Amino acid sequence: MSCYSEFAMYYDELMDDVDYESWFLYIKEIFKRFSVDPKEILEMASGTGSLTYYLCKEGYSVTGFDRSEEMLSIAYNKLLQFKNVHLLKQDMVDFNIGKKFDSILCICDSINYITDELELLQIFKNVYDHLKDNGIFIFDINSYYKLSQIIGNNIFIEDRENIYYVWENYFDKNSKLTQFNLNFFIKASEEGYIRFDEEHIERAYNIKEIEDLLRKSGFNKITIYDAFTFNKPNKNSERINFIVKK
Numbered sequence: 001m002s003c004y005s006e007f008a009m010y011y012d013e014l015m016d017d018v019d020y021e022s023w024f025l026y027i028k029e030i031f032k033r034f035s036v037d038p039k040e041i042l043e044m045a046s047g048t049g050s051l052t053y054y055l056c057k058e059g060y061s062v063t064g065f066d067r068s069e070e071m072l073s074i075a076y077n078k079l080l081q082f083k084n085v086h087l088l089k090q091d092m093v094d095f096n097i098g099k100k101f102d103s104i105l106c107i108c109d110s111i112n113y114i115t116d117e118l119e120l121l122q123i124f125k126n127v128y129d130h131l132k133d134n135g136i137f138i139f140d141i142n143s144y145y146k147l148s149q150i151i152g153n154n155i156f157i158e159d160r161e162n163i164y165y166v167w168e169n170y171f172d173k174n175s176k177l178t179q180f181n182l183n184f185f186i187k188a189s190e191e192g193y194i195r196f197d198e199e200h201i202e203r204a205y206n207i208k209e210i211e212d213l214l215r216k217s218g219f220n221k222i223t224i225y226d227a228f229t230f231n232k233p234n235k236n237s238e239r240i241n242f243i244v245k246k
């Protein structure tokens, strides 16, 4: 099963511990501290549109894209009330929007889904080309530490009223790939559950690898924080936030 297909319908429910409003406020604070006042924002891998919602509410003109039709369809319904949003089905690897933006965002470890370094380089170059001068690119990754030590080679189980969900993960040191085998059991009636599985793969990158790729793409103003803070990352940081100015 390709990733974010059937899972899309349950994504928001299973992500209810993620506070997207706070995430939005963190990004707004970054805009302030980096003296940018964007009007037009591109959100890559916008998923079900949870951050997009707050960006639209704030009045930014937002273009969001994702490669999963099922995620886009949830986003479409979530954002129906807004006139300042366009949703597109595109792939980060070769997206082309045909215009430049003041800011480009990509949150919630979507970048880790790019498992090939050359593809990531191509994405960063494309981001550079889609940014206006002085534009700002903000994204985060699951840290190497989190993918290899916390998520990798571990099993997580969530037992909710209507969803029973098992998450079996394997980390391979050589390829730096973390494979997530997600097994969902959705309560369909009093008598039984519907089962479906998805396989997701995230690549663990260390900070230096990402920095090198950004520099190769033409970026040289790069700031890195332990996500949701304005502190330098440390060895136990689980999410690393990159702020990159053109």
Ligand SMILES: C[S@@+](CC[C@H](N)C(=O)[O-])C[C@H]1O[C@@H](n2cnc3c(N)ncnc32)[C@H](O)[C@@H]1O
Pocket: 003, 004, 044, 045, 046, 047, 048, 049, 050, 051, 065, 066, 067, 068, 071, 090, 091, 092, 093, 106, 107, 108, 109, 110, 113, 114
């Ligand atoms: C962890 S979800 C994050 C979604 C959203 N950014 C959020 O914060 O909820 C990862 C998203 O990346 C998307 N994605 C993964 N690889 C992609 C690619 N190559 N191009 C576009 N979207 C991609 C998936 O479809 C999914 O919606």
